[in-house]
Amino acid sequence: MRTSRLLIGAGKAVAVTALLFWSLFPIVFIVMSSLKPGQEIFAVPPVYVFTPTFEHYAALWSRWGVFFDGLLNSTIVTAGATALAVIASTCAGYIYSRGSGRFLNASVMFLIIVRLIPPIVVTLPLFPIVNAMGLNDTHIVLMVLYATFFVSLGTVLMRTFIDQIPRELDEAAEIDGAGRLTILRRVIVPLAAPGILAVAVFVVVFAWNEFLFAFIFTATRAKTAPLVISEMIGSIDGVDWGVLFAASTVQLAPVLLFVVLMNRYLVAGLTAGATKG
Amino acid sequence: MTNRITLDMTRRGFLGTALGGAAALAAGPSWAAAKTLNILSHKVHETVLGTGTDNDLMKDWKAKNDANLVFTTFDSNPLQDRLFREASLPSTDYGVGYIIDNRPTADIAKLFAPLDDFLASAPIENYDDIAPGLREAMTVGGKTIGIPVRHATGGLFYNEQLLEEAGISAPPATLEELIEQAKKLTFTSKDGTPVTGMIMASDLAVFPVSFARAYGGDYITKDFKLLPKPEAMEKALATMADLFKAGALPRSYATTKNDDQVTWMQQGRAAFTMITFARFKQFNDPAQSKFPGRIKAVQFPKSSSYDGEMAAVTESWGMTIPANFADKDLAWSYIREVSSPRVTLGMARNGNGPVRVSTYADADFAAASPVAAAEAKALATARGAFPPFPEAARAQQLFLEDVQLAVLGRKTPAEAVESMVTRITPLLPS
Numbered sequence: 001m002r003t004s005r006l007l008i009g010a011g012k013a014v015a016v017t018a019l020l021f022w023s024l025f026p027i028v029f030i031v032m033s034s035l036k037p038g039q040e041i042f043a044v045p046p047v048y049v050f051t052p053t054f055e056h057y058a059a060l061w062s063r064w065g066v067f068f069d070g071l072l073n074s075t076i077v078t079a080g081a082t083a084l085a086v087i088a089s090t091c092a093g094y095i096y097s098r099g100s101g102r103f104l105n106a107s108v109m110f111l112i113i114v115r116l117i118p119p120i121v122v123t124l125p126l127f128p129i130v131n132a133m134g135l136n137d138t139h140i141v142l143m144v145l146y147a148t149f150f151v152s153l154g155t156v157l158m159r160t161f162i163d164q165i166p167r168e169l170d171e172a173a174e175i176d177g178a179g180r181l182t183i184l185r186r187v188i189v190p191l192a193a194p195g196i197l198a199v200a201v202f203v204v205v206f207a208w209n210e211f212l213f214a215f216i217f218t219a220t221r222a223k224t225a226p227l228v229i230s231e232m233i234g235s236i237d238g239v240d241w242g243v244l245f246a247a248s249t250v251q252l253a254p255v256l257l258f259v260v261l262m263n264r265y266l267v268a269g270l271t272a273g274a275t276k277g
Numbered sequence: 278m279t280n281r282i283t284l285d286m287t288r289r290g291f292l293g294t295a296l297g298g299a300a301a302l303a304a305g306p307s308w309a310a311a312k313t314l315n316i317l318s319h320k321v322h323e324t325v326l327g328t329g330t331d332n333d334l335m336k337d338w339k340a341k342n343d344a345n346l347v348f349t350t351f352d353s354n355p356l357q358d359r360l361f362r363e364a365s366l367p368s369t370d371y372g373v374g375y376i377i378d379n380r381p382t383a384d385i386a387k388l389f390a391p392l393d394d395f396l397a398s399a400p401i402e403n404y405d406d407i408a409p410g411l412r413e414a415m416t417v418g419g420k421t422i423g424i425p426v427r428h429a430t431g432g433l434f435y436n437e438q439l440l441e442e443a444g445i446s447a448p449p450a451t452l453e454e455l456i457e458q459a460k461k462l463t464f465t466s467k468d469g470t471p472v473t474g475m476i477m478a479s480d481l482a483v484f485p486v487s488f489a490r491a492y493g494g495d496y497i498t499k500d501f502k503l504l505p506k507p508e509a510m511e512k513a514l515a516t517m518a519d520l521f522k523a524g525a526l527p528r529s530y531a532t533t534k535n536d537d538q539v540t541w542m543q544q545g546r547a548a549f550t551m552i553t554f555a556r557f558k559q560f561n562d563p564a565q566s567k568f569p570g571r572i573k574a575v576q577f578p579k580s581s582s583y584d585g586e587m588a589a590v591t592e593s594w595g596m597t598i599p600a601n602f603a604d605k606d607l608a609w610s611y612i613r614e615v616s617s618p619r620v621t622l623g624m625a626r627n628g629n630g631p632v633r634v635s636t637y638a639d640a641d642f643a644a645a646s647p648v649a650a651a652e653a654k655a656l657a658t659a660r661g662a663f664p665p666f667p668e669a670a671r672a673q674q675l676f677l678e679d680v681q682l683a684v685l686g687r688k689t690p691a692e693a694v695e696s697m698v699t700r701i702t703p704l705l706p707s
Contacts, residue, residue, distance in 0.1 A: 037564070042540040044546060127362060128366060215355055220347060220349050230351075231350060231351065231352050233352065234354075236353060236429065
């Protein structure tokens with residue numbers, strides 16, 4: 001009995017270690033490589049002990065200034081898209097949670113179907129339209145697109161969160177004279193804050209890393225960081241791996257930190273409604 | 278009286294400030310120039326012009342034309358996608374687009390303004406100095422649709438130090454010598470590194486095409502003849518398979534990419550590779566390479582059994598003007614300037630593969646680039662791995678499938694060649 005418990009424990013430890021290795025190895029490799037001297041990045045056998053150098057970061061700063069412009073664009077677009085998606089998802093989630101009717105019920109399915117459509121299907125036909133509207137290469141177009149693609153999932157998530165808030169609180173506020181908007185602002189939003197943060201985490205991670213829309217709809221003014229990194233990879237002069245890894249680390253750090261800080265909300269978002277009876 | 282400092286901010290105030298700030302950032306500053314020429318290119322095309330540095334090669338042109346240059350840069354394939362998409366719109370803001378020589382099919386060429394009238398009315402200085410093969414690659418249906426601006430021609434790189442360790446005094450002069458040396462250099466070097474004789478990417482046509490040309494054959498000719506000498510391709514595949522069997526190609530050949538070639542050479546894990554001469558600097562960069570100054574290049578050698586001239590494989594870039602761009606005169610003025618001998622030399626000094634033969638004759642340039650002579654020689658007869666046609670990508674995929682199967686010993690060279698003929702012929706233009 002004791003032996004079998006030990007074996008199960010050891011098995012779990014091995015599985016968790018393997019999973020951690022699988023997940024963390026690429027990140028550790030990228031960060032370590034960004035700090036290694038260029039000669040040692042792909043040395044065989046691999047070099048694990050080395051004197052860290054920031055030469056690749058210095059080179060990134062001096063040679064790829066456009067990368068930092070891209071980071072600023074990524075920040076603007078991510079902030080805008082997140083704000084838009086959160087506001088729209090919260091309002092829609094509230095209506096879906098508190099409202100009823102055939103149309104509403106049917107449209108939930110539509111929201112899910114919309115989420116299943118591959119982005120490329122709508123992206124290319126949108127190009128001439130966006131161009132004709134003069135929105136090409138603007139932050140706005142990316143904000144709207146990212147938000148649009150996440151509103152469906154965000155709405156479903158928010159509905160699940162708001163469903164858990166007792167309707168009696170709405171009714172009590174209504175008796176006190178509060179209108180729909182006041183109830184949403186004063187009652188629902190504060191209580192559904194974990195859900196809002198969960199939606200925000202999803203949108204931030206998506207918008208920060210997104211490539212396809214940014215590639216199609218931007219050129220110079222709104223070009224985001226992932227596009228610049230793709231240029232580094234595709235350099236016809238040869239890839240400078242140290243600089244590339246430095247850029248990847250800089251690109252990775254904010255979103256990794258954000259996800260770690262918001263971890264519990266992310267889990268809440270993923271498990272929302274899982275235990276609902 | 279209290280000394281406490283307070284910061285009062287209402288939610289509305291905070292929101293207003295945040296949104297205002299975001300809007301200001303989103304709008305971005307704008308400095309209007311008299312004219313702006315938007316250019317779609319790879320980053321390297323912008324870099325070699327010295328844009329944004331004190332040595333901006335286009336400084337005088339900008340002043341003369343009171344124009345600003347704005348580059349939109351992408352990686353090669355996305356760049357081509359974007360260029361063709363922009364050129365398909367009713368109008369575009371992009372005046373110049375850089376195109377790769379194996380892309381302009383007859384349909385794609387229609388998206389770009391024919392440049393022959395411009396060449397006649399406002400000629401490019403000493404236009405004939407530009408390598409004929411490169412000019413021809415930018416001519417579709419008898420019309421010039423692009424002006425060559427950069428080439429990347431393949432050469433044979435070797436690690437001189439490893440050759441010395443193996444007692445080899447000179448790089449190979451024939452393909453047979455190359456095979457022999459590659460096998461000999463499949464050894465463990467003095468520092469304990471296991472060395473593979475040669476490394477080549479399995480997903481690029483340039484290798485089998487070069488081996489086939491070394492035997493006097495080819496993949497697809499300019500007039501769309503597939504495998505003009507099938508026996509040469511068979512010999513090429515047999516040679517590559519022999520190298521693999523002898524361990525002189527990496528065991529990971531089937532997954533070897535272009536970037537692996539660079540890192541393996543820099544680390545001393547491979548003794549030979551074939552790649553563009555432009556990589557010389559990267560191979561010998563002390564910050565990246567374990568063998569700075571010891572990795573050298575020569576022309577890829579032909580077989581001793583072939584008496585003819587061997588064409589090196591080259592890929593070139595040209596500058597085009599989208600047909601839907603309004604101010605074509607400004608775009609042509611830019612192209613003329615970039616194509617001038619002065620700017621071509623300046624770009625070459627910044628690492629660009631010069632398209633003008635005269636650039637290689639420049640003493641300073643030749644002195645600064647140890648591979649200049651070999652590159653110039655290779656460029657003189659170089660041509661693309663295959664001509665552009667609508668199904669070129671699919672054909673290349675099928676071609677490489679058969680090449681890989683032959684190299685790995687899963688098909689005989691004869692079977693692979695037969696399969697190529699069967700599968701690729703229907704894809705060729707009729």
